[in-house]
Amino acid sequence: MNKTLLIIKREYSSRVKKKSFLLMTFLVPMLIIGMYALVIALSISGGDNVPTVEVIDDSGIFTKGLEDKKAVKFHMSTETLDQAKQKIITDDGAFLLHIPKNITTGGNLELFSQKKAGLSVISTIENQLNDQVRNKMLEDAGIDAATLDNIKPDFSVISKELTIEGEKDTSSGAAMAVGFAAAILIYMSLFIYGIQVMRGIIEEKTSRIVEVVISSVRPFQLMMGKIIGIGLVGLTQFLLWIILSGTLMTVATNFLFKDKMNMVKSEMPGAPQQMAAQSGPGTDIVKAIQTVEWNYILPVFIIFFFGGYMLYSALFAAVGSAVDSDTETQQFMLPITLPLLFTYIMSFSFIVNNPDSSLSFWLSIIPFTSPIAMMVRLPFGVPMWELGLSIILLIMGFIFTTWVASRIYRVGILMYGKKVSFKELGKWFMYNG
């Protein structure tokens, strides 16, 4: 056992000392923070760069003009269509909206511009004109729009989770985002660290150091040492990311909102700071992030990452032991890649929409798919017994794959220069000695 520890230590320290590890450790949180800051900055200064649409109204409905919206400003033009078109050709930022006479009887709007108009511009125009055209049509039909508006029901769904402790507001958006991010992170890191295990084994095999090492330790110890060592590298990386991101995010939040808060404070000296911080649109994101139950999600993430990693890296280890070089790994990678890819696709197409269906349940219970599927299901609420069952099965799953892998590994690492087939792997597995 002592020797396994020695191997874990070597695998761990030789990787953590690498420059690429340090680079990744610092670069990724910076990127996350960068994106976070960008989102907030954009949402704060969102009103700056709003395109103006020149409107030529042939229908005569919009005599009162069009109301300016978040994404678009409107300006009623007095020019003729041809004159306005000429302007568009010379000015590449301008939009021209032509409302035809027959708009109430099925005519189409025309939007002219040099660049393709963005989706938000088009939908804003459609929404606004729809309302007004509808009103006009109601008026024409003798229905008072105001009366109709009054009898329009106005409500939205507020999602509240009912638990024994009582009701609580859930920000399912942020929780979902975190769940998805965790699923993607697990998906990627299973590959990244699994491949590191495989490469490490191929390196030991091709440099033939393996023979020296296994004259001192059992092959199983060497394999487990490597898998655990690299797994700890992964955990260290995540931990550093979490700590760094958390710190940087706090710093960034304070920095970004300082000006805004000061501004609000000077306007309303009596307003408490808390209120001020909550007033900006960017703070919604901060608030949402704060509502996520990190104490619950993080441990579950760590468990499923490590369990999934142990399960898959054992398979990667078996592949590494069977081949002589990276290029030969292709054929064996498919059975490893397939379940992961399948879960990934299923997660974001099916599970998201049907988190409580029986297929989603099974995907989050079966060890080969659970590390990813469970993360996607998590924000929608997973009963404790399902979580427990999934974890237990995952542990059994990695014990099983490790057992299979070690039987292939012990034979594989001593086989040089042999083209190996699946049949051959089966023979190694059955082989006793």
Add this chain to the structure above:
Amino acid sequence: MLSIRNIVKQYANHRALDNVSIEVEKGSVFGLLGPNGAGKTSLIRIINQITGPDSGEVFISGERLNPSHISKIGYLPEERGLYKKMEIGEQMLYLAQLKGLNKKDATKRIKYWFEKMQIESWWSKKVEDLSKGMQQKVQFIATVVHDPELIILDEPFSGFDPVNAQVITNEILELNNKGATIIFSTHRMESVEQLCDSIALIHKSKKILDGKVRDIKNLYRSHTYRIGFSGQLNGSENEMFTIIEQKYDEGLTHLTVKVNDKYSANDLLNLFIPQVQVNEFMEVIPSMNDIFIQNVKN
């Protein structure tokens, strides 16, 4: 020291070792000989507990082979390697600790060997920066750093230049003098005659010959003698011997003859001395190489 009894090792399609038994005496230099693919490496892997035999037993100093023996054995595989990106000192420490040394002892021993081999300055170099010959020195140190009682060297001289080969040979002999038992696996017969006390010859998974080098050579004496003489020998046909080779060189005749079973070397000399002036007389003893080839061919 090492007793191998009736080892059988079966792989899927062929039998690598077929009922092989070998005894290696304590303090001896033992040659494990055989052509490529004979089963030498399989046997060595069993002794190193890398693989297990299908049947048969291995004893070290009377004890059945068990994990505690790992620290008593030093093994230099034929296919050698080191971690390319790892510093040499660190790497040696790792390998020595895997063999069961604690860090302090390991550091001390490695320093001793680095000084002995005059490579102190290599401690923090990386393996990829060393030449192949330099790497082999490091590998040799890794093999012996834990002061093993049994040192197993699989083709130790392959890839060594003559100077380094001599350095390593001297180190091996010194370790042997200090009491270590050495097992060589090789198909190079020169080194066998130079170094080994005893040998075992494995061919096609079976042991076909073993014993002390001297005894084996005796066994393979074929009553062949070489005589150099001047003068004229009456009648080259003789019931006492048959001529294998005949050469003339500046008035000297060199005859290589095989003496028939009934006669001795003295009889041969008695026949020659009255007739010719004998300049040289020696028994032609087969080299290990000849014995090897002869055995493998049969």
